[in-house]
Amino acid sequence: MADTVREIERKYEADGRHELPDLSRVAGVASVVAQPPQELDAVYYDTEDRRLAAAGITLRRRTGGDDAGWHLKLPVAPGVRDEVRAPLSPAVPRVLADLVRCRTRRAGLAPLVRIVSRRSVHRLFDDAGALLAEASADSVTADRLAHGGRSAQWTEFEVELAEGIDPAFLDTVEKRLRKAGLRPSAAPSKLARALAETDPAPARAGAEPPKRPGGPTAGDHVLRYVREQAEALLVLDTAVRRDLPDSVHQMRVATRRMRSAFRSYGGVLDRAVTDPVGEELKWLAAELGVDRDQEVLGERLQARIAALPRTLLLGPVRRRLRTSTSARRTGSRRRTVGVLDGKRYLALLDTLDALLADPPLRPAAARPVREVLPKAVLRDYRRLAGRVTSALALQPGHERDLAMHEARKAAKRARYAAEAATPALGGAAKRFAGRMKDVQTVLGDHQDSCVAREALRALAVQAHAAGEPSFTWGLLYGQEAASAAERERELPKVWARASKRKLRERLGA
Numbered sequence: 129m130a131d132t133v134r135e136i137e138r139k140y141e142a143d144g145r146h147e148l149p150d151l152s153r154v155a156g157v158a159s160v161v162a163q164p165p166q167e168l169d170a171v172y173y174d175t176e177d178r179r180l181a182a183a184g185i186t187l188r189r190r191t192g193g194d195d196a197g198w199h200l201k202l203p204v205a206p207g208v209r210d211e212v213r214a215p216l217s218p219a220v221p222r223v224l225a226d227l228v229r230c231r232t233r234r235a236g237l238a239p240l241v242r243i244v245s246r247r248s249v250h251r252l253f254d255d256a257g258a259l260l261a262e263a264s265a266d267s268v269t270a271d272r273l274a275h276g277g278r279s280a281q282w283t284e285f286e287v288e289l290a291e292g293i294d295p296a297f298l299d300t301v302e303k304r305l306r307k308a309g310l311r312p313s314a315a316p317s318k319l320a321r322a323l324a325e326t327d328p329a330p331a332r333a334g335a336e337p338p339k340r341p342g343g344p345t346a347g348d349h350v351l352r353y354v355r356e357q358a359e360a361l362l363v364l365d366t367a368v369r370r371d372l373p374d375s376v377h378q379m380r381v382a383t384r385r386m387r388s389a390f391r392s393y394g395g396v397l398d399r400a401v402t403d404p405v406g407e408e409l410k411w412l413a414a415e416l417g418v419d420r421d422q423e424v425l426g427e428r429l430q431a432r433i434a435a436l437p438r439t440l441l442l443g444p445v446r447r448r449l450r451t452s453t454s455a456r457r458t459g460s461r462r463r464t465v466g467v468l469d470g471k472r473y474l475a476l477l478d479t480l481d482a483l484l485a486d487p488p489l490r491p492a493a494a495r496p497v498r499e500v501l502p503k504a505v506l507r508d509y510r511r512l513a514g515r516v517t518s519a520l521a522l523q524p525g526h527e528r529d530l531a532m533h534e535a536r537k538a539a540k541r542a543r544y545a546a547e548a549a550t551p552a553l554g555g556a557a558k559r560f561a562g563r564m565k566d567v568q569t570v571l572g573d574h575q576d577s578c579v580a581r582e583a584l585r586a587l588a589v590q591a592h593a594a595g596e597p598s599f600t601w602g603l604l605y606g607q608e609a610a611s612a613a614e615r616e617r618e619l620p621k622v623w624a625r626a627s628k629r630k631l632r633e634r635l636g637a
Contacts, residue, residue, distance in 0.1 A: 139313035158255040169304035270322035280325035346500035347493025392545035426453035454522035536571035563626035
């Protein structure tokens, strides 16, 4: 059993200061109430090569205070973390270990640092008696549990926002703290500072990678994009395990973007190496789609039913859809988590690490971005143009449905290629990506309608077999057929805007 708390806080430090300044004059604060001192004893866990720390994640077992237990802190944004809590136990709780499995994989979690904090807490209240924030001063002692057992001591200050309070209040508090001589902490967490100050061989300050003459190359840009998608995959793995909204969809998008980059930029990264990885990414996207597709379908049909007048809802329509959706959702959810726990997925993550550590660069990778990226994007555009032309030449029916589905996949690839190039090519690539997204949206809604009609037919058969009226399912089927026909009529106009010569010329300029 685990609970999650959103933590919004800021950390500060000051030379020679050990107590909080007076915060009673902070705007909006009516009273400051000191709490009894606390002693917090925490042991932080990580892999031997510090994979969690490298990702800004902390896992600790803490006693003392009013929230003793296991805490897994996951970064959300600067100064914002989700803290997933589990009760005290001798070993790392499985529910927390599972959330970071994509980081640790086959490596074990072991004690890394012990941090003891003697904490003085002051609570800040408004004139209505509502808690605004907690400000604390921590006298910290950190002991390295390996690598020579070095220790470090310091004092740090922290202001944590109360639930439901506008984060702008932290700016107000910070003004007072800065006037008192405090400055934002250079370390994002106690663990980060403890590791830095107890490292037996700290990195030399000022060391920077040499700058490449002439600016980033095509290889630099493509690799940076692929690394971003690989990191997104790991972040979203944890989000999927937590069952956060839209997480499955976003994880699926990350796999598709990476696979698309491998294919679109085959002149930069050798496809003899990336194609097998792309096939594994395709497999993962398909597995994730079992969950996501059912979610999208359910939402679409629920919206259709909600829009119908009550007089057209014949039979237990809502109940049948709810039962069908819930059964599929439960099964697909279990399957998705099983995939993330499987050997094949973990092997894929290892393969991605190896590829990025030693990328299979081709000669074009050394060339400037404007010599390589526009050509790759326009090549994907020509592929899309051929598929749209073929689809529009067909008569409405099953063959055209299939052709439009193939065009949708090509539109998505052209869009992703342009989005990947946008940081290097600027507004022209961004506008091009927007036009490709317009095409993808029309084709995607057409495909969703095709899938919905198949599901509606199945629901109508089930209803008929159960002796229920099937009128409403037939009505919804007709609405989806009309929607698909409307998308087919809309496509030529959207494609005309997306295929303007000037849009492509600006991209290559």
